[in-house]
Amino acid sequence: MHSGMNDDMQQQPVPAGAKKTTAEIHDRVNARLKAQLGQDAFASWFGRMQIDEIGRGTVRVSVPTAFLKTWIRSHYADALAAIFAEEVPGTLRVDVAVRSAVRGASLPSPVADDPAGAAQAAPMSTKAAEGSPRQAERDAARPSGGAAEFGSPLDGRYLFSNFVEGAANRVALAAAKAVAENGPQSVRFNPLFIHASVGLGKTHLLQAIANACVAREDRPRVVYLTAEYFMWRFATAIRDNQALSFKENLRGIDILVIDDMQFLQGKSIQQEFCHLLNALIDSARLVVAAADRPAHELESLDPRVRSRLAGGVGIEMAAPDFDMRKGILEARIQQMHAEDPSFRIESGTVETIARRVVGSGRDVEGAFNQIAFRHSVGQPLSPEHLDDLLNSITRTGGEKRVRVEDILRFVSRHYNVSKTDILSARRTRTVVRPRQIAMYLAKTMTPRSLPEIGRRFGGRDHTTVLHAVRKIEAERAGDPKLGEELDLIRRMIEE
Numbered sequence: 001m002h003s004g005m006n007d008d009m010q011q012q013p014v015p016a017g018a019k020k021t022t023a024e025i026h027d028r029v030n031a032r033l034k035a036q037l038g039q040d041a042f043a044s045w046f047g048r049m050q051i052d053e054i055g056r057g058t059v060r061v062s063v064p065t066a067f068l069k070t071w072i073r074s075h076y077a078d079a080l081a082a083i084f085a086e087e088v089p090g091t092l093r094v095d096v097a098v099r100s101a102v103r104g105a106s107l108p109s110p111v112a113d114d115p116a117g118a119a120q121a122a123p124m125s126t127k128a129a130e131g132s133p134r135q136a137e138r139d140a141a142r143p144s145g146g147a148a149e150f151g152s153p154l155d156g157r158y159l160f161s162n163f164v165e166g167a168a169n170r171v172a173l174a175a176a177k178a179v180a181e182n183g184p185q186s187v188r189f190n191p192l193f194i195h196a197s198v199g200l201g202k203t204h205l206l207q208a209i210a211n212a213c214v215a216r217e218d219r220p221r222v223v224y225l226t227a228e229y230f231m232w233r234f235a236t237a238i239r240d241n242q243a244l245s246f247k248e249n250l251r252g253i254d255i256l257v258i259d260d261m262q263f264l265q266g267k268s269i270q271q272e273f274c275h276l277l278n279a280l281i282d283s284a285r286l287v288v289a290a291a292d293r294p295a296h297e298l299e300s301l302d303p304r305v306r307s308r309l310a311g312g313v314g315i316e317m318a319a320p321d322f323d324m325r326k327g328i329l330e331a332r333i334q335q336m337h338a339e340d341p342s343f344r345i346e347s348g349t350v351e352t353i354a355r356r357v358v359g360s361g362r363d364v365e366g367a368f369n370q371i372a373f374r375h376s377v378g379q380p381l382s383p384e385h386l387d388d389l390l391n392s393i394t395r396t397g398g399e400k401r402v403r404v405e406d407i408l409r410f411v412s413r414h415y416n417v418s419k420t421d422i423l424s425a426r427r428t429r430t431v432v433r434p435r436q437i438a439m440y441l442a443k444t445m446t447p448r449s450l451p452e453i454g455r456r457f458g459g460r461d462h463t464t465v466l467h468a469v470r471k472i473e474a475e476r477a478g479d480p481k482l483g484e485e486l487d488l489i490r491r492m493i494e495e
């Protein structure tokens with residue numbers, strides 16, 4: 001797990017009463033962003049950010065391209081606003097603008113409350129940036145860290161090298177590797193469709209393909225996204241009159257990797273997706289997709305999309321056996337140990353978890369994450385607690401498992417905010433609060449890791465999720481009313 005939050009907290013405070021200069025603030029904000037995101041992601045998205053103005057509760061920053069602005073607004077609005085609020089007490093909003101070619105002039109647009117208006121002020125195709133905007137957008141979209149243009153950022157930890165192979169996934173892994181090796185020339189496996197029940201490694205494998213493709217020498221344009229993200233981006237593009245550039249952008253890519261196809265809904269969106277699928281496959285671009293069931297069983301899908309997906313190579317992954325489960329645990333322990341050398345876990349505990357948690361890779365990781373989380377807050381699990389934990393994980397198998405999707409639905413209903421708002425970059429309190437509660441519930445009711453939850457919440461960083469979980473946990477401890485409210489929502493979701 002990335003330890004950004006901890007690094008971040010180690011920063012030296014400026015003595016009370018001392019007024020920081022803009023340059024000092026910029027340095028501190030940069031240091032925090034680097035600590036949270038890692039050097040590569042920081043350099044890609046914030047390396048060219050400038051602070052233009054600070055005052056009256058507003059910080060104005062600028063970046064050289066509309067693409068960077070859009071990306072920062074949709075992926076890092078929360079992180080940026082939270083950091084500025086800490087560094088510049090009294091900050092209520094952060095405006096991100098595109099720097100004009102004329103030195104110093106910029107086109108402001110709020111990061112928080114009016115994404116639609118903001119996007120219209122400087123659409124992606126606006127020639128407002130210095131140099132060649134298209135080129136700058138491409139450069140920004142191809143950071144050395146491997147994030148792909150337009151889609152969700154890739155998680156650098158999902159690699160072939162730490163994907164544990166076993167009888168359950170051998171064929172899928174071989175196909176995935178072949179696809180990554182041949183890149184856009186993988187016509188034999190086009191589209192490659194991987195299906196498996198929850199938590200069996202679809203996302204890991206898809207991202208491993210995308211990560212490997214991004215690193216190829218022929219530098220294909222790779223887009224990884226979930227069906228939900230596709231829907232959200234498409235809806236936003238229509239609202240912002242950017243549907244054309246949205247389509248153009250996607251049709252120009254070489255490899256599309258799309259996850260969670262079972263969530264693709266809506267007639268016009270499916271139509272659009274079908275056009276995209278046809279355009280890509282017919283022009284020999286590679287499509288890799290995944291869902292929780294075989295393509296022909298995806299009943300909510302438009303029959304044309306279904307048949308196009310079923311016309312490629314479909315491969316199933318099954319549940320991991322004991323050796324695979326042990327392998328997954330060992331891989332996670334190794335990773336954790338590299339980040340925090342003080343991290344220890346008894347070998348007997350590893351065997352116990354692998355023996356008792358017979359579900360998916362996620363269940364195995366869920367048990368591990370709980371143990372790691374306790375370790376990180378200085379409260380290691382005692383043997384009895386481990387037993388309780390394993391009992392609760394093995395009890396909540398199969399159909400009764402709570403999904404982030406269910407949590408989002410109930411929270412949005414309970415607080416009367418739309419799911420789109422919860423997933424958006426909006427930072428008004430009426431949206432932020434339910435979002436944090438939903439994140440807290442996702443962490444405590446599902447075995448998903450912080451980065452996974454971040455991805456489900458509109459591609460947010462795991463530190464944003466951690467912040468939300470800690471905040472709600474702390475408030476809950478001092479506010480019995482909040483405790484009751486959370487229990488009520490929890491019961492509704494479980495029922």
Ligand SMILES: Nc1ncnc2c1ncn2[C@@H]1O[C@H](COP(=O)(O)OP(=O)(O)OP(=O)(O)O)[C@@H](O)[C@H]1O
Nearest residue numbers: 162163164198199200201202203204328361362365
């Ligand atoms: N074979 C494996 N090797 C290493 N890690 C694995 C393997 N299978 C699953 N995992 C881990 O388990 C967790 C869940 O896997 P992943 O998110 O890829 O599942 P999924 O099939 O996409 O689930 P969902 O359908 O719920 O999104 C991930 O952290 C992943 O790294």
